[in-house]
Amino acid sequence: MLKTYKFRLYPTNDQIEKLNRHFGHTRFVYNYFLAFSRKSYENTETSTNYYDWANVMKKLKKTDKYNWLKEVNSQSLQQSLKNLEIAFKNFFRKQNDFPVFKKKSNNQSFRVPQHIQLYENESNDKYGIIFVPKFKEGIKVRVHRKTDKDSKIKNCTFSKTPSGKYFVSIIFETEETVINKDIDYNNSIGIDMGLKDFVILSDRTKYSSPKALLKYEKQLIHLQRNLSRKKKGSNNRNKARLRVAKLHEKINNIREDFLHKLTKTISESQADVFVMEKLNIKGMVKNHHLSKHISDSGWYKFKVFLKYKAERLGKKVLEIGTFEPSSKTCHVCGYKNKELKLSDKNGNVLNVILNMIEI
Numbered sequence: 001m002l003k004t005y006k007f008r009l010y011p012t013n014d015q016i017e018k019l020n021r022h023f024g025h026t027r028f029v030y031n032y033f034l035a036f037s038r039k040s041y042e043n044t045e046t047s048t049n050y051y052d053w054a055n056v057m058k059k060l061k062k063t064d065k066y067n068w069l070k071e072v073n074s075q076s077l078q079q080s081l082k083n084l085e086i087a088f089k090n091f092f093r094k095q096n097d098f099p100v101f102k103k104k105s106n107n108q109s110f111r112v113p114q115h116i117q118l119y120e121n122e123s124n125d126k127y128g129i130i131f132v133p134k135f136k137e138g139i140k141v142r143v144h145r146k147t148d149k150d151s152k153i154k155n156c157t158f159s160k161t162p163s164g165k166y167f168v169s170i171i172f173e174t175e176e177t178v179i180n181k182d183i184d185y186n187n188s189i190g191i192d193m194g195l196k197d198f199v200i201l202s203d204r205t206k207y208s209s210p211k212a213l214l215k216y217e218k219q220l221i222h223l224q225r226n227l228s229r230k231k232k233g234s235n236n237r238n239k240a241r242l243r244v245a246k247l248h249e250k251i252n253n254i255r256e257d258f259l260h261k262l263t264k265t266i267s268e269s270q271a272d273v274f275v276m277e278k279l280n281i282k283g284m285v286k287n288h289h290l291s292k293h294i295s296d297s298g299w300y301k302f303k304v305f306l307k308y309k310a311e312r313l314g315k316k317v318l319e320i321g322t323f324e325p326s327s328k329t330c331h332v333c334g335y336k337n338k339e340l341k342l343s344d345k346n347g348n349v350l351n352v353i354l355n356m357i358e359i
Helices: 013-044 050-061 067-071 074-092 217-229 235-267 291-297 299-312 342-358
Strands: 002-009 108-112 117-119 127-131 139-142 152-160 166-173 188-193 199-201 273-277 316-320
Touching: 013 050, 013 067, 013 074, 013 108, 013 152, 050 067, 050 074, 074 108, 199 235, 217 235, 235 299, 273 299, 291 299, 299 316
Parallel strands: 188 273, 273 316
Antiparallel strands: 002 139, 002 166, 108 152, 117 127, 127 139, 152 166, 188 199
């Protein structure tokens, strides 16, 4: 089984400079070869791939203009090219939009695929050290969760948030296996996601959303207004930007903490199967009256968290079709009420989730 642990880093000033150099170089490589592939297709009508880009990058490193690319880990630069190739594949599979250029103001990251060593402090101190190529001294890391000593590190990803914090996500290959059990499909729970109540289960249990964005909306508007008044490129603007970024980070942390706790509670219940509706979230957020509330809820993350936690316990998460008339169909007799409106749905939530189980 693969497990990912995310730990916060506390680098020194020299290490911060090296980390920022890695972020900048990998971002440059991604943007350079994105432009390279576009121009290549416009001029020759032929597409390029990872191997073409890697050969060009070797030649770039030998030139005086781009020899500074040798300052960072070459495997991290290669991984940036692989990420670009994946982005193109997802676009051609119609799973994502066309790749766009990366910005310095967004989240920064780079991956180290091998030669990683993590040393944990065996005492009560939760701080450890991680060693990676191009960093002679280990980087201080807060290991807030104990890892399996027998597990093998597959790769790690360093990242920097807009608020200026540094993190490392380490993927371990453990000896743990997914629990195999006989699933009783009759032992199931229907889950209906909404806005008034975040989740309503078929056993009539309701969970309310923390609505973190609405809670801090006035404060966020005030900080964003102050940011818009600052002169571009000034130190005061950067300070204002950090205040906005920290508040956004706080809102996201509240939302994710709620989702992790809720999905853990639901996945560890007595049910073997969890049934929910497959929502077209991308289409729903186009409704300007509900888009802010839908985005604040975090429905997609809820599904992702619930799926992987249920699968580790040997359970299943099933989704019914987006256009399945579960709201209009009676779960007892099967009668379909074609005249039922969206405004009437709140009074028929139990029918909806009971129908999910029957379907």
